[in-house]
Amino acid sequence: MTELLNGRGLSLVPKTDVKQGLKDFKSDQEVRWCPGCGDYAILAAVQSFLPELGLKRENIVFVSGIGCSSRFPYYLNTYGFHSIHGRAPAIATGLAASRPDLSVWVITGDGDALSIGGNHLIHALRRNVNLNILLFNNRIYGLTKGQYSPTSEVGKITKSTPMGSLDKPFNPISLAIGAEASFVARTIDSDRKHLQSVLREATAHRGASLVEIYQNCNIFNDNAFEPLKDPEVRDDITLRLEHGQPIVSASKAVVRAASGGIEVVARDGVSEDEILVHDAHNPDPSIAFALSRLDEPAFEHVPIGVFRSVDRPSYEVAMAEQMEEAVQQKGPGDLSELLLGGDTWRIG
Amino acid sequence: MTELLNGRGLSLVPKTDVKQGLKDFKSDQEVRWCPGCGDYAILAAVQSFLPELGLKRENIVFVSGIGCSSRFPYYLNTYGFHSIHGRAPAIATGLAASRPDLSVWVITGDGDALSIGGNHLIHALRRNVNLNILLFNNRIYGLTKGQYSPTSEVGKITKSTPMGSLDKPFNPISLAIGAEASFVARTIDSDRKHLQSVLREATAHRGASLVEIYQNCNIFNDNAFEPLKDPEVRDDITLRLEHGQPIVSASKAVVRAASGGIEVVARDGVSEDEILVHDAHNPDPSIAFALSRLDEPAFEHVPIGVFRSVDRPSYEVAMAEQMEEAVQQKGPGDLSELLLGGDTWRIG
Amino acid sequence: MTKQVQQLDRVIIRFAGDSGDGMQLTGDRFTAGTAEFGNDLSTLPNFPAEIRAPAGTLPGVSSFQLHFADHDILTPGDAPNVLVAMNPAALKANLGDLPRGSDIIANTDEFTKRNLQKVGYAANPLEDDSLSEWRVHAVPLTSLTVKALEGFDLSKKDAERSKNMFALGLLSWLYHRPTEHTIKFLEQKFAKKPEIAKANIAAFQAGWNYGETTESFSVSYEVKPAQLTPGIYRNISGNQALAYGLIAASVQSKLPLFLGSYPITPASDILHELSKHKKFGIRTFQAEDEIAGVGAALGAAFGGALGVTTTSGPGVALKAETVGLAVTTELPLIIVDVQRAGPSTGMPTKTEQTDLLMAMFGRNGESPVPIVAPMSPCDCFDAAIEAARIAVKYRTPVMLLSDGYLANGSEPWRLPEVSDLPDISQEFTTTPNGDDGEFLPYKRDAETLARPWAIPGTAGLEHRIGGIEKADGTGNISYDPDNHDLMVRSRAAKIAGIDVPDLEVDDPDADAKVLVIGWGSTYGPIAAAIRRIRRNGGKAAQAHFRHLNPLPANTGEVLKRYDKVLLPEINLGQLALLLRARYLVDVISYNRVRGLPFKAEELAGVIQDVIDSD
Amino acid sequence: MTKQVQQLDRVIIRFAGDSGDGMQLTGDRFTAGTAEFGNDLSTLPNFPAEIRAPAGTLPGVSSFQLHFADHDILTPGDAPNVLVAMNPAALKANLGDLPRGSDIIANTDEFTKRNLQKVGYAANPLEDDSLSEWRVHAVPLTSLTVKALEGFDLSKKDAERSKNMFALGLLSWLYHRPTEHTIKFLEQKFAKKPEIAKANIAAFQAGWNYGETTESFSVSYEVKPAQLTPGIYRNISGNQALAYGLIAASVQSKLPLFLGSYPITPASDILHELSKHKKFGIRTFQAEDEIAGVGAALGAAFGGALGVTTTSGPGVALKAETVGLAVTTELPLIIVDVQRAGPSTGMPTKTEQTDLLMAMFGRNGESPVPIVAPMSPCDCFDAAIEAARIAVKYRTPVMLLSDGYLANGSEPWRLPEVSDLPDISQEFTTTPNGDDGEFLPYKRDAETLARPWAIPGTAGLEHRIGGIEKADGTGNISYDPDNHDLMVRSRAAKIAGIDVPDLEVDDPDADAKVLVIGWGSTYGPIAAAIRRIRRNGGKAAQAHFRHLNPLPANTGEVLKRYDKVLLPEINLGQLALLLRARYLVDVISYNRVRGLPFKAEELAGVIQDVIDSD
Numbered sequence A, B: 001m002t003e004l005l006n007g008r009g010l011s012l013v014p015k016t017d018v019k020q021g022l023k024d025f026k027s028d029q030e031v032r033w034c035p036g037c038g039d040y041a042i043l044a045a046v047q048s049f050l051p052e053l054g055l056k057r058e059n060i061v062f063v064s065g066i067g068c069s070s071r072f073p074y075y076l077n078t079y080g081f082h083s084i085h086g087r088a089p090a091i092a093t094g095l096a097a098s099r100p101d102l103s104v105w106v107i108t109g110d111g112d113a114l115s116i117g118g119n120h121l122i123h124a125l126r127r128n129v130n131l132n133i134l135l136f137n138n139r140i141y142g143l144t145k146g147q148y149s150p151t152s153e154v155g156k157i158t159k160s161t162p163m164g165s166l167d168k169p170f171n172p173i174s175l176a177i178g179a180e181a182s183f184v185a186r187t188i189d190s191d192r193k194h195l196q197s198v199l200r201e202a203t204a205h206r207g208a209s210l211v212e213i214y215q216n217c218n219i220f221n222d223n224a225f226e227p228l229k230d231p232e233v234r235d236d237i238t239l240r241l242e243h244g245q246p247i248v249s250a251s252k253a254v255v256r257a258a259s260g261g262i263e264v265v266a267r268d269g270v271s272e273d274e275i276l277v278h279d280a281h282n283p284d285p286s287i288a289f290a291l292s293r294l295d296e297p298a299f300e301h302v303p304i305g306v307f308r309s310v311d312r313p314s315y316e317v318a319m320a321e322q323m324e325e326a327v328q329q330k331g332p333g334d335l336s337e338l339l340l341g342g343d344t345w346r347i348g
Numbered sequence C, D: 001m002t003k004q005v006q007q008l009d010r011v012i013i014r015f016a017g018d019s020g021d022g023m024q025l026t027g028d029r030f031t032a033g034t035a036e037f038g039n040d041l042s043t044l045p046n047f048p049a050e051i052r053a054p055a056g057t058l059p060g061v062s063s064f065q066l067h068f069a070d071h072d073i074l075t076p077g078d079a080p081n082v083l084v085a086m087n088p089a090a091l092k093a094n095l096g097d098l099p100r101g102s103d104i105i106a107n108t109d110e111f112t113k114r115n116l117q118k119v120g121y122a123a124n125p126l127e128d129d130s131l132s133e134w135r136v137h138a139v140p141l142t143s144l145t146v147k148a149l150e151g152f153d154l155s156k157k158d159a160e161r162s163k164n165m166f167a168l169g170l171l172s173w174l175y176h177r178p179t180e181h182t183i184k185f186l187e188q189k190f191a192k193k194p195e196i197a198k199a200n201i202a203a204f205q206a207g208w209n210y211g212e213t214t215e216s217f218s219v220s221y222e223v224k225p226a227q228l229t230p231g232i233y234r235n236i237s238g239n240q241a242l243a244y245g246l247i248a249a250s251v252q253s254k255l256p257l258f259l260g261s262y263p264i265t266p267a268s269d270i271l272h273e274l275s276k277h278k279k280f281g282i283r284t285f286q287a288e289d290e291i292a293g294v295g296a297a298l299g300a301a302f303g304g305a306l307g308v309t310t311t312s313g314p315g316v317a318l319k320a321e322t323v324g325l326a327v328t329t330e331l332p333l334i335i336v337d338v339q340r341a342g343p344s345t346g347m348p349t350k351t352e353q354t355d356l357l358m359a360m361f362g363r364n365g366e367s368p369v370p371i372v373a374p375m376s377p378c379d380c381f382d383a384a385i386e387a388a389r390i391a392v393k394y395r396t397p398v399m400l401l402s403d404g405y406l407a408n409g410s411e412p413w414r415l416p417e418v419s420d421l422p423d424i425s426q427e428f429t430t431t432p433n434g435d436d437g438e439f440l441p442y443k444r445d446a447e448t449l450a451r452p453w454a455i456p457g458t459a460g461l462e463h464r465i466g467g468i469e470k471a472d473g474t475g476n477i478s479y480d481p482d483n484h485d486l487m488v489r490s491r492a493a494k495i496a497g498i499d500v501p502d503l504e505v506d507d508p509d510a511d512a513k514v515l516v517i518g519w520g521s522t523y524g525p526i527a528a529a530i531r532r533i534r535r536n537g538g539k540a541a542q543a544h545f546r547h548l549n550p551l552p553a554n555t556g557e558v559l560k561r562y563d564k565v566l567l568p569e570i571n572l573g574q575l576a577l578l579l580r581a582r583y584l585v586d587v588i589s590y591n592r593v594r595g596l597p598f599k600a601e602e603l604a605g606v607i608q609d610v611i612d613s614d
């Protein structure tokens, strides 16, 4: 009913006419992660990606929770809000819902997003507020010095689980799809090109986009994603998801299984047309969900890329529309009229 | 390593040798729901189901949050804990984790479980604590007099959404499956037999079982599940899930779709062996997830029954095992020994 | 038969019945007629926590009390002059409050054996002697209604439903209330079901006629209109006034209102009300929980909105951590706490003043917040604006402490002129404020100590805020010990320095020895009690706190001016604790925590005792 | 060359370096040697919030201070006698605390141009005159270490890593510390990497020898063992003592311990410690958040466990609603708050006493909870048992307020005999308690006012509890106004009636005019300050609160016994507020909120000022 809905991605955010470079997005704050931390690579990737959007820098806001990763906003020369543990999606929701002219990013860790903040995350996803949520998954609590997290594998030995953890981890992709997310993707700190390609799609999506980033914490959970970085195996186990393309790794392919689901088989045993072609825009999330399960057992094959990207009204747009509609129907608010609106009587 | 794991369902809970009947499970408290509320039917179903378990009544505990449905424990003559809004899964987790000899039930509403309590719910599911979680889904906030809930359909007009709600609802089954639940089922207040059959399977399952119960709130959301009760259509739209059985309604059947997923077709257009046979025990949750999506668009066809039931170590058992193992390896705890355990020195 | 008409200066009516009997609606309609007629009035609804408790039971009783008078009044009244009891449960639940000699209008149709048993009446109290000290009017309300509606195409059950309108008609006759309004109301309400509308109107008129014609009532009463300050009036409840106050605050601050809220009794109606007014640019966000509600409001505040969150005690507890974040990030935010009886879930539909110390101290670290408490339903409007004024001017979260009594109670409200409302707008910062052209987000205003509010979208002022301690000026993360001490003190000083009006003392002859103080919703009962004292020639001064933090600058001086200071509170002495600690004055506490407002008579007794003691 | 040996009665050493330099380990080892030698001691670790801040920067500096003496001491000391500065940042960050004349041992190898620039040194302070008022020992620690390890099969980087052991060896020589322990420790620590073990030992010995042979150090110091109470000792930190206290409480109450916790600095180590001791039947549950942590603990308590939750301020804020539920359900529960600097995230690694009023009041409704605060690292053990005693006996949540200073600080602990520990067990209720053979879950014990604790599995006592107000006795839901007032008062009376020991006053000649009071971790600095006062012939009495709620019965009498009462707190006057309100005594507050413990000297000055004033 209004032109708002026509906007995709960041179309409501004012564009700059200044040419921007990486350094425009560096703040004057000293970066304080451990040497070798995967967060550095992600920061560099984001800083060098942002100019591409061509947005006014002052209309970009990074909101984070608490954790090593949540220090991120300090290092970007945009507006930033380093909030409290787990609450960034809620805070960002208020900001994004009331300011459709902003590009709002949420930076969060696996503990921040999935442990204390799990509820806000799943609600932000189902609401489809226009947020780019980057979940730095290092499968550990970094800032509090190494307790297991909701993405740590069962049996994880940490300070709080000297005999091994007992709880089955979340698969953030499955959880997000189960929570009605309209955009879900996975990428990895070490592959800047892939990371940026995913960010490109996430920002083009209007609504909530969840991007899981595998991030190495070299202090408390070093090499957690080693197979994906190991030149020996990575090309075989990494299944790249690209819309309209067959889902394959160097040596494997995803096909329909006899059971009714999907499975991974040797690529050279199947013909091209048997291979599942990725449809990120499928309104039914079932196949995206099935893809998210391919990483069990862990690292046998890992899909990365955009699992799901479907159009659905974005929360802040729908909210703005209702306000417009109210004005159209009843005229703009008038305080005197409001006060006089009930049953009134005059005295004197 | 211990016999604990052999226990299925409630095998660790002491059995009674007294014969029990429905009235043994009625407390002396007056039931205070609105006349006509679906909660009455569920209460009656549970009260008449419990004797079947043959457990010592004193070893059964009902824990609830806040909401109309959460009054449930008062009406059962077992131990009960009517806690605070959204926190029942957390409280029940502590109880069940420390007392494997109890049958612990969680009673919760769609607001209680999925709004404020969403995080505790999904974590209880992934941890697989031995809980029977009954989610009374009336798609509305009853106790606070009729605001929309996280399961209300988009566009719902309520006191808090006079122009219609904006947020896409959760599908509790999809969410639970995305959260690594080992047992997920759906049933309906009006079908006592089905309800009890689902409870039977839920109690037999060791670990967390989530049972969504469609419940009519005749005051604030009357007839929300009418199609499933309407004799005209209900048999056509209800897809009954039974392990090992083809998934069909009176007139429809679930088959594999060309796209790689599943779809519902007219039953008489397909041969028996094309129809998907339900495998509730499939370790891969993808098909269970796909089944949970069949209810879109709403009420065109609705699967009910057990979507998923897979064996996985139950949290309290694994916890008890670690304790046993610690004792086996190091002997039982000795306080003096503990205190003397560090670097000590003697003075005087 | 011409009936006698008696003049009264004030009347207290209580309608009581089953949750399903429509007593709140009946009360509301009577209130509307009374307001229209020009009496001063005050109301007290009282309903069960259950949506529909089982019919005919004590917990299912719902009641509505209305006090109206020919002069200005302060409370919904202590003890009813008339009780309308729609069933035995309603009689039993309310009889204790009813002074001997007052009237009882009982619906005899419901005094069946079964209903009597349900509430433990061995015999029918209408028929034995047990009510001989009251004036009982036994009226078969249900059957009279059904009879009156015989000509209508209605089921018996539907016809019976109109019995509350019959009762309303009867009472309207009894107290000479105008009727047009109610008729119009019914026509509108049932516009889509004209048959029902007509039936209700017919029942209403039948009730009126019943009073006029039968002998059961020989006297009717007149309560003259009150001499209220000239103006345009409407009747308003505290929750509605508070919602309007927030809208006004949005208009007067020129900030779009963003409400992040999670439903909870007795605060939900503010959410409901605000969600109706989207045309004011208001966004209402029903969050997944209280934490998300306040979080979203804070996020919106960062973006330049007037961020508000509404809740009750349990919700405030949950919001504590986020309010602490608002304290360090020094952003405007309004937290509305409509207090209810605690602890824990407590008694959600009952009132209490027990959240004051939580509002003061319920956060980790030294995290001071201003506190404002309205003193009457109408004052909720002004208090909301005042809270917003402070939040915006000082860039701070503000606690606004209403309660269940104010929220649901109502009274006539003289509408303010919009042009008289204060301009509470503040400028956003749009240019750098540092000596070297840089932006210092924590450089404070010399007078208010507020930091600049620069919102996203403002070029050149990009900055980062957060919950870690910040360096004075730059706002960068700082672990410097002296900076921390400075910041702790600066935040405290900012709140302590908020400009709040002096405490006003009502002490007509300036010779009282006893000062009675209070805060929040106890204003009415305390003032009414003091009137009684004075009417009897006694002396007592009154002062009422609307600002609890900071306290008015003259507080110490006022307290010390009197021999004795009495402080009634519906808690165990929370404001007393603050005043005693701060001023070392031996404040005498009077505390009852019954989930109900004080009664004027009760307080008058307490005040008299203090006057008389030693 | 025979070196001179000088006798000292006490020494304060501070090791400071980069986060990666192993300063905490170095300090720990020095502490272990010192403990073994028999000195009394007290330690203060200080580390950045970042895991590894960038090398060589000021925020990356990590330090460890140790005070040891030939007599019993109370604090980790105000100002170091020796600073070991592993790099320019360490020097710059710590110089301000270093009295002129004290020793600086600086690692010259790190004073490179780049490192100097990083922290803003224009010139090398070791080479210009800027440190002329200190005794600087410029030692190329890194290169000496590398040299000492030349024979080993190690990369240069690995060899450099041992420089902290070189420093430890040097300091051990300087203060005549025993060495065997450290050698054994290194052997064990690197049991799997014998080359590294040997290298570290070699570096350690090289450091020792360096002191012995070079001329840089002409004097070494001896601090005689202290005359401590005979017994077996170990060195222990507050967090470890608290964890042990909880284990002891579990054993002594015969209740299985259930810990529901979410990691947070500085409380996480209690979770870590307890999770090691499963053989005691302890269950540790790392919850999804703080609310789930306390919820699970409460659920376990309902099931008959000793339910505990551990956290810091932000976590306490989040737990408030659930603690309120524990208040109304009257179940035992221990909430450990290891306080840190707030508000909001604040300064997580810094200490503060700012959560007292939140502990008292930070819940909706009138919801009183007892509060216990340990006064030293060792006392964390006893305080935990005391908290459990109260929780179990009175069926109530109890707040245990430790803080970052106690948590990470350590001191020698004389081990208690297990047989001397109190038996804090209570019987579960197993039989009906009503007159008619029914079970009344809210029938209180006449003496303690505790309600029965009947756990699931007990036949015949099936009952339901919850957060809605309950009828006295039966525990059924009740909205009765008078019942609510009664229950509010009963809960308050139960907590007010808890048996806590009287306040003990230390006033040797019973003639002091000034009383200095405190609570929690300020005990050491206050007592040390008072020693100074007395050493100078001054008079001051001391009393310390371990129980903050209820307050000891003799509190009012003690406060009123003195002309002046001084209360230093690391907050803006929180206990002062409680005492002033309760006793109307004009307590004088001294407040510094710097995230650090008080210094004895600072407090001595403040006390002297109060003594001297008018």
Ligand SMILES: Cc1ncc(C[n+]2csc(CCOP(=O)(O)OP(=O)(O)O)c2C)c(N)n1
Pocket (backbone or CB within 6 Å): A066, A067, A068, A069, A070, A084, A085, A108, A109, A110, A111, A112, A113, A136, A138, A140, A141, A142, A143, A144, A149, D262, D263, D264, D265, D290, D314, D315, D318, D345
């Ligand atoms: C309310 C609250 N609870 C706990 C903490 C302590 N805390 C800070 S970060 C964190 C977890 C960090 O893990 P993650 O989110 O995975 O981030 P990472 O450090 O690994 O990037 C915890 C438990 C806190 N700051 N606030």
Ligand SMILES: Cc1ncc(C[n+]2csc(CCOP(=O)(O)OP(=O)(O)O)c2C)c(N)n1
Pocket (backbone or CB within 6 Å): B066, B067, B068, B069, B070, B084, B085, B108, B109, B110, B111, B112, B113, B136, B138, B140, B141, B142, B143, B144, B149, C262, C263, C264, C265, C290, C314, C315, C318, C345
């Ligand atoms: C902390 C807190 N927030 C809010 C509430 C108010 N509240 C009580 S029940 C409820 C929602 C009830 O909805 P649901 O869980 O669907 O249960 P139903 O009443 O529909 O059975 C709310 C918002 C509360 N009691 N406590």
Ligand code: SF4
Pocket (backbone or CB within 6 Å): A032, A033, A034, A036, A037, A038, A039, A068, A069, A138, A142, A143, A216, A217, A218, A219, A220, D051, D052
């Ligand atoms: S602890 Fe891990 S996640 Fe945190 S900064 Fe260091 S390497 Fe990165």
Ligand code: SF4
Pocket (backbone or CB within 6 Å): B032, B033, B034, B036, B037, B038, B039, B068, B069, B138, B142, B143, B216, B217, B218, B219, B220, C051, C052
């Ligand atoms: S409001 Fe709805 S859910 Fe609640 S008791 Fe009434 S009918 Fe049932």
Ligand SMILES: [Mg+2]
Pocket (backbone or CB within 6 Å): A067, A109, A110, A111, A136, A137, A138, A139, A140, A141, A142, A149
């Ligand atoms: Mg992490």
Ligand SMILES: [Mg+2]
Pocket (backbone or CB within 6 Å): B067, B109, B110, B111, B136, B137, B138, B139, B140, B141, B142, B149
């Ligand atoms: Mg509901």
